[in-house]
Structure formats: C-alpha cells, structure tokens
C-alpha cells in the first residue's frame with residue numbers, strides 16, 4: 001500500500017433492491033485511487049451513480065462490496081463509531097441543497113463539526129475567523145433562511161472546511177444557484193482549495209467547472225473512467 005494515496009478502492013460494487021427484492025446494480029468492479037492534494041471531478045448522466053459513489057467514499061454508506069482503504073486504514077475493519085470518527089474529523093461534505101440546520105445561527109452551523117473534539121470557545125474563535133475569510137462576518141448571528149442562496153452555500157462550504165479535513169466532497173454544489181452566483185461561489189471555492197492544498201472530489205454537470213480538475217472521470221457502465229481513457 002502506497003501512502004501517497006488518500007483513498008484506495010478496488011472492486012467496488014453497489015446494488016439496491018427494488019420493491020420486488022430484485023437486485024439493481026449501480027456500481028460494478030469500480031477501481032479508484034485518489035492522491036493527496038489533487039482535485040478530481042466526476043461527470044456523467046443523471047442516475048449513473050455519482051451521488052451513490054460520493055456517499056460511499058464519504059463514509060455515509062457502508063452497504064457495498066469491495067475493498068476500501070482510507071489513509072491506509074481498511075474501512076471494513078472499522079466499527080461504526082470508528083467510521084463516524086473518521087468521517088467527522090477527516091471528511092467535509094458540500095451538498096446541492098446546503099443542508100444547514102435552520103434552527104441554528106450561521107456560526108453555530110459552522111462550529112458543529114469542531115465540537116467533536118474542541119471546546120465551545122475555541123470552536124467559536126476558529127469558525128469566526130473562517131467566516132471572516134469567507135466575507136460572512138456580518139452574518140454570523142443570522143439564521144440560514146435569512147441569507148441568500150449564495151450566502152447559505154458559503155456557510156455550508158465554511159462548515160465543510162472548518163475541521164481542516166483531509167478530503168472534501170462536493171455534490172453539485174452550485175446546482176441550486178443562479179449562473180452568476182454559481183460562478184462566484186465556485187471560483188472562490190476552487191481558489192481556496194488550491195491555496196490551502198486540499199484534496200477534493202466534486203460532482204458537476206457543468207463542463208466549465210469539471211475541466212478545472214487535475215483529473216476528470218466520467219461514470220459509464222457502472223464504473224468511473226478517466227476522461228481520456
């Protein structure tokens with residue numbers, strides 16, 4: 001096992017069962033290695049399995065076949081608690097529909113991942129600093145629904161990064177924003193990722209965004225393929 005890889009996945013398989021208990025295969029024999037400090041985009045038709053795959057590599061779904069090593073750790077040997085711990089500390093998720101908690105303020109939303117292993121005061125300070133960097137310092141005490149879509153997504157991005165995770169996963173992160181806001185947010189985000197040397201896997205339907213990755217994969221025949229393969 002070579003430790004320059006953050007993820008090593010081999011022979012991945014995933015199926016769902018339909019209401020008649022028939023197996024519906026979504027992913028089959030998929031192999032994927034992800035190097036540290038790289039940006040990878042995944043494209044492919046609707047329903048091809050992109051979100052299913054991101055949920056597996058983000059440790060949100062444990063029902064799959066195959067081998068999965070995260071930072072050289074065999075995930076199949078980890079307990080549920082260990083897996084949750086790895087996810088909480090090492091992975092940041094950004095979703096199309098932001099997934100902010102409406103009852104909490106902006107800063108409380110961003111603080112959440114930090115509270116796993118830091119006290120409240122420290123978590124508040126770190127979150128405030130990041131929100132300042134994100135141009136949201138005047139919004140920290142707002143509830144998310146009082147913000148524009150673009151501002152909500154910036155909060156969600158801040159929340160995904162606040163823990164300094166090894167891996168950031170973004171699923172159609174600008175899919176719910178108008179074109180200008182989407183461009184602003186995506187450019188800001190990708191700059192941040194590059195400047196801070198983060199490892200990113202992002203799903204997008206937008207070619208202008210997908211080509212900014214170091215490697216572009218497309219989903220076809222239940223697998224991902226490098227774009228020039």
Ligand SMILES: Nc1ncnc2c1ncn2[C@@H]1O[C@H](COP(=O)(O)OP(=O)(O)OP(=O)(O)O)[C@@H](O)[C@H]1O
Pocket residue numbers: 016017026044045046047048049050051052053
């Ligand atoms: N919980 C589930 N139970 C059964 N089938 C599911 C479930 N979740 C997803 N699927 C099916 O798996 C396939 C892949 O879904 P997935 O959400 O991964 O696609 P996607 O590539 O992300 O599509 P989109 O671009 O529309 O977001 C689809 O056919 C979907 O209907």
Ligand SMILES: [Mg+2]
Pocket residue numbers: 050051052171
């Ligand atoms: Mg999807």
